[in-house]
Amino acid sequence: MTVAVGRLFLVPTPLDFGVGDALAAADIQESLPLGVIRQAAGLSHWVAENARSARAFLKRVGAIVPLAQPMQAIHIAELPRPPKGREAGGRLAAIDLAPLLAPALQGLDIGLVSEAGLPAVADPGAALVRRAHELGIPVTPLPGASALLLALAASGLNGQAFAFVGYLPQEAGARAARARELEALSRRNGQAQLMIETPYRNQALLDALVATLQPTTRLAASCGLTLASGWTRSDAVSTWRARPGRLPTDVPAVFALQAERTA
Amino acid sequence: MTVAVGRLFLVPTPLDFGVGDALAAADIQESLPLGVIRQAAGLSHWVAENARSARAFLKRVGAIVPLAQPMQAIHIAELPRPPKGREAGGRLAAIDLAPLLAPALQGLDIGLVSEAGLPAVADPGAALVRRAHELGIPVTPLPGASALLLALAASGLNGQAFAFVGYLPQEAGARAARARELEALSRRNGQAQLMIETPYRNQALLDALVATLQPTTRLAASCGLTLASGWTRSDAVSTWRARPGRLPTDVPAVFALQAERTA
Numbered sequence: 445m446t447v448a449v450g451r452l453f454l455v456p457t458p459l460d461f462g463v464g465d466a467l468a469a470a471d472i473q474e475s476l477p478l479g480v481i482r483q484a485a486g487l488s489h490w491v492a493e494n495a496r497s498a499r500a501f502l503k504r505v506g507a508i509v510p511l512a513q514p515m516q517a518i519h520i521a522e523l524p525r526p527p528k529g530r531e532a533g534g535r536l537a538a539i540d541l542a543p544l545l546a547p548a549l550q551g552l553d554i555g556l557v558s559e560a561g562l563p564a565v566a567d568p569g570a571a572l573v574r575r576a577h578e579l580g581i582p583v584t585p586l587p588g589a590s591a592l593l594l595a596l597a598a599s600g601l602n603g604q605a606f607a608f609v610g611y612l613p614q615e616a617g618a619r620a621a622r623a624r625e626l627e628a629l630s631r632r633n634g635q636a637q638l639m640i641e642t643p644y645r646n647q648a649l650l651d652a653l654v655a656t657l658q659p660t661t662r663l664a665a666s667c668g669l670t671l672a673s674g675w676t677r678s679d680a681v682s683t684w685r686a687r688p689g690r691l692p693t694d695v696p697a698v699f700a701l702q703a704e705r706t707a
Numbered sequence: 708m709t710v711a712v713g714r715l716f717l718v719p720t721p722l723d724f725g726v727g728d729a730l731a732a733a734d735i736q737e738s739l740p741l742g743v744i745r746q747a748a749g750l751s752h753w754v755a756e757n758a759r760s761a762r763a764f765l766k767r768v769g770a771i772v773p774l775a776q777p778m779q780a781i782h783i784a785e786l787p788r789p790p791k792g793r794e795a796g797g798r799l800a801a802i803d804l805a806p807l808l809a810p811a812l813q814g815l816d817i818g819l820v821s822e823a824g825l826p827a828v829a830d831p832g833a834a835l836v837r838r839a840h841e842l843g844i845p846v847t848p849l850p851g852a853s854a855l856l857l858a859l860a861a862s863g864l865n866g867q868a869f870a871f872v873g874y875l876p877q878e879a880g881a882r883a884a885r886a887r888e889l890e891a892l893s894r895r896n897g898q899a900q901l902m903i904e905t906p907y908r909n910q911a912l913l914d915a916l917v918a919t920l921q922p923t924t925r926l927a928a929s930c931g932l933t934l935a936s937g938w939t940r941s942d943a944v945s946t947w948r949a950r951p952g953r954l955p956t957d958v959p960a961v962f963a964l965q966a967e968r969t970a
Contacts, residue, residue: 454857474740477737478737479736565866566866569866570860570865574864583861585857585932587722587738587933588850588852590850593825593853594717594848595848597717597826597827597832599836600827601833602833603828603829604871604873605870607898609868676847676848
């Protein structure tokens with residue numbers, strides 16, 4: 445007798461992680477489809493970036509659709525932690541993640557969640573997804589908010605060609621050099637270039653971009669996406685210089701730049 | 708007396724556009740948050756890629772949350788049409804889109820919708836968003852499904868650095884050259900490279916990628932994302948060669964490749 449293999453569901457979470465307890469109590473139906481909430485409520489096995497955050501998420505899920513099992517009966521395994529931020533890419537590859545996927549091989553569906561947004565995009569989890577493919581476990585991504593694409597849409601920059609480049613270097617000289625490199629790349633290939641920063645460095649990155657880029661380059665910053673207080677500003681660098689921007693240092697921001705093409 | 712300016716809401720739509728009437732009747736709560744549906748139900752002014760599709764969408768919205776106005780009273784303006792597909796980028800820039808935004812300057816909120824997914828991402832609308840910023844109209848992107856990011860998450864490829872490059876050339880030689888160029892770029896900068904194709908050419912693109920790329924390069928294809936029949940396959944090119952893939956020619960697909968890094 446063969447056991448049907450379970451699926452790995454990539455479960456999006458709201459983007460309000462870590463922005464205050466009041467907000468954390470907000471109705472997740474503002475940013476998650478009911479179909480996704482139902483799917484999440486039915487899962488008994490999870491792999492999470494952080495188990496505590498995953499439990500907090502499940503509590504919010506259970507407030508909309510009763511969980512199929514009591515919280516104590518739900519298994520939550522944590523992803524091995526890669527270094528945070530700049531060095532995060534690819535370092536999980538050395539660890540065998542197959543044990544985390546064992547329930548799927550026994551026929552049970554597994555959910556993967558990160559702290560905020562879509563797992564495996566600008567977030568840990570891609571290595572687990574890759575391992576699932578190797579093991580023949582079907583992977584199903586569920587729809588939800590992605591800060592990167594919301595910021596891109598709201599920027600008015602080129603949604604037909606864009607790149608996400610992660611973090612810029614912290615050191616001022618290297619950061620300016622990288623900003624100029626991205627601007628030159630954008631001028632050549634027309635791509636909007638998206639980047640993120642640790643929230644307390646939001647202002648430093650904005651100031652560096654405004655100081656470094658060409659006056660005609662378009663620069664957009666989105667803060668607190670999906671929050672009531674969220675906003676997006678998209679202007680030529682010359683306009684940012686004339687009217688400087690202030691960014692909050694406690695909510696995530698996404699930055700996007702696009703050079704005017706000389707052609 | 709000053710009138711408060713209205714907002715431009717970027718309203719996501721389900722990804723099932725054009726995949727059959729039966730599916731088009733599916734509950735949009737499978738892929739759209741209730742908060743977004745409520746917001747959409749309250750809007751009286753819209754700008755749409757296609758007015759007929761926008762009305763069909765609003766009918767589905769109204770099945771969940773009653774529309775604030777009868778359908779006949781809702782204003783739907785169409786975006787000027789850029790050429791479809793490969794030539795779509797940026798051609799709207801020459802037309803002044805300000806008249807489409809006039810309701811916002813009179814204090815009314817406007818919704819922007821495309822045929823499927825997030826407006827202004829791999830879709831028309833970016834020029835309107837840019838014009839809104841120029842006119843001082845706040846832009847609010849609402850969360851929903853993006854086929855690009857769902858495909859990226861499901862691929863297990865690099866979610867920390869990626870690019871969306873749109874369409875590859877149709878001509879076989881140029882297409883192969885571009886595929887090799889993207890593979891070389893991915894090897895150098897570690898970016899996953901995402902692309903799309905007109906559905907009836909899905910198989911031709913897959914075959915070309917499988918024939919052209921290095922055996923160790925990872926190649927992913929996602930079809931029918933958010934549909935019950937949707938699936939993602941992510942394998943080394945050598946595996947695709949050993950076990951060829953068949954893609955449907957009537958649902959959108961997203962392709963992603965990532966070269967093994969030689970470092």
